Amino acid sequence: xxxxxxxxxxxxxxxxxxxxxxxxxxxxxxxxxxxxxxxxxxxxxxxxxxxxxxxxxxxxxxxxxxxxxxxxxxxxxxxxxxxxxxxxxxxxxxxxxxxxxxxxxxxxxxxxxxxxxxxxxxxxxxxxxxxxxxxxxxxxxxxxxxxx
Amino acid sequence: xxxxxxxxxxxxxxxxxxxxxxxxxxxxxxxxxxxxxxxxxxxxxxxxxxxxxxxxxxxxxxxxxxxxxxxxxxxxxxxxxxxxxxxxxxxxxxxxxxxxxxxxxxxxxxxxxxxxxxxxxxxxxxxxxxxxxxxxxxxxxxxxxxxxxxxxxxxxxxxxxxxxxxxxxxxxxxxxxxxxxxxxxxxxxxxxxxxxxxxxxxxxxxxxxxxxxxxxxxxxxxx
Numbered sequence: 001x002x003x004x005x006x007x008x009x010x011x012x013x014x015x016x017x018x019x020x021x022x023x024x025x026x027x028x029x030x031x032x033x034x035x036x037x038x039x040x041x042x043x044x045x046x047x048x049x050x051x052x053x054x055x056x057x058x059x060x061x062x063x064x065x066x067x068x069x070x071x072x073x074x075x076x077x078x079x080x081x082x083x084x085x086x087x088x089x090x091x092x093x094x095x096x097x098x099x100x101x102x103x104x105x106x107x108x109x110x111x112x113x114x115x116x117x118x119x120x121x122x123x124x125x126x127x128x129x130x131x132x133x134x135x136x137x138x139x140x141x142x143x144x145x146x147x148x
Numbered sequence: 149x150x151x152x153x154x155x156x157x158x159x160x161x162x163x164x165x166x167x168x169x170x171x172x173x174x175x176x177x178x179x180x181x182x183x184x185x186x187x188x189x190x191x192x193x194x195x196x197x198x199x200x201x202x203x204x205x206x207x208x209x210x211x212x213x214x215x216x217x218x219x220x221x222x223x224x225x226x227x228x229x230x231x232x233x234x235x236x237x238x239x240x241x242x243x244x245x246x247x248x249x250x251x252x253x254x255x256x257x258x259x260x261x262x263x264x265x266x267x268x269x270x271x272x273x274x275x276x277x278x279x280x281x282x283x284x285x286x287x288x289x290x291x292x293x294x295x296x297x298x299x300x301x302x303x304x305x306x307x308x309x310x311x312x313x314x315x316x317x318x319x320x321x322x323x324x325x326x327x328x329x330x331x332x333x334x335x336x337x338x339x340x341x342x343x344x345x346x347x348x349x350x351x352x353x354x355x356x357x358x359x360x361x362x363x364x365x366x367x368x369x370x371x
Contacts, residue, residue: 060225060252084201084225091259110203111229114237 004029004073004099006059006089007080011105011125013038015077020052027053029068030080059089065097075101083108090120152177152214154200154230155221156187159246163218164191175209179221201226203233211238220246224255231261284361287349294354297325302346305366314338321353322360 001024005016008030016039020026028039028047033056039047047054057064059080070076076093078086083106090104104122106112112124135141149172153160156178164176168191176191177200178184184197198205200221211217217234219227227245234240247253247266256264273286288297302308308316313324313336327336328347334340342348352360 060249060255062254082225084223084229088225088228088255088259092255096258108202111201111233114203114233118236 001025001074002027002069002072003075003077004065004068004070004093005077005079006030006065006068007078007086007105008032008035008038008054009079009081010038012077012079013041015079016052017043020050025051025053027055027069027073029055029057029059029064031056031058059085062092065089065092070097070099073097073099075099076103078102078104083111087111087115087120094120149173149215150210150213151175151216151218152206152209152211152234153218153220154206154226155219155246156183156191156195157220157222159220160218161187161191163220164194168194177205177209201229201233203237206230206233206238211240214238214240215242216240217243218245219243222248224248224252227264228256228259228261232259235260284357291354295351296354296357297349297351298357298360300348300350300361300364302342302344302348302364303366304344306344306364307366308342308348308364309344310341312339312341316342316363318350318363319356319359322356323351325349325351 003019003024004027005012006029008016008028012028016026016028036047036054039052039054043050053069055064055068057067070093076090076099078090080086086104086106090102093099094102102121104120106115106122106124107126109124109127112122112127116122132141151167151172151174153164153174153176156176160176164174167174174194176187176195177198178187178195179199181197184195188195196209200206211234217231217240219230221227224247227247231243231245234243243261245256245261245264247256247264250266250268253264253266256262285299286296287299290296324336326333326349327340327342329343350360
């Protein structure tokens, strides 16, 4: 599977590494050329030596998306630090490039909910934190030491 | 009419003034608290502070009863999403969005956000009107109908001079609808002859402009 990940922060880079380790073809797009450092961190070889692709460019620029290989993408992850950017590029990936699986990170639970009702697969870290905290506070999630 | 404006920059603030003067009920939403304080001195209760792409902020500003939502922040993504949510979630009848970077216009269209207003584009249009290349002026664009009406000046060196309209070799999907000459105008027949100094009005399918212009532009000698 060809996976295109836009936004190479903590989340995007971790997902990219995991997908590459699983044997997928992975391409990452970020506007910051230094972001590739996140992909090299903690790896025995550099991201590109491991077979990963990295493109510097702005998510809304069609040329950058094309260069990063969106036309070949089977899966698309929008994980920049902007909810609105993520929601716009995810819709571009789906409607214009007809990428089969599109996943969007949205921090705002209200927008995540509404867009998921519209058929966009959203992942809302805030909502997940709320649920985990709720469980922990009410004693449903026993503390088993620090993980991760 | 109840109008919600998101973004209190120069555009949003001035729009608010004009629309209030015309007797509309207006609420402006501004994200930057500094900007909010400046504009609040004039608009008072008609401006609210908050991120206009958050649903609760829009709801607090009364988006559900808005007749018109105008998204004029400096961020194209925000303007797209605000308009999309206004229309699709809250059923707002009319939206107008500002497109800051004309390269993003295609995204606005793709996501059904229209009309999108691009200042750069408008200025380019004006320049085109004032300094026409080959004397070409866009009189009317009908993007939905995929038609446009243009006006071309026929220079003395134009290959069209002395030709009958039927012999111009215009592509299918284009039609000369009138010729303006010596302060008057007429609807030409196929055998009307084009003269230097004429202004020719044509209606054409979108995309034929270059082809049509080529029939009137002087050929470059270099070839």
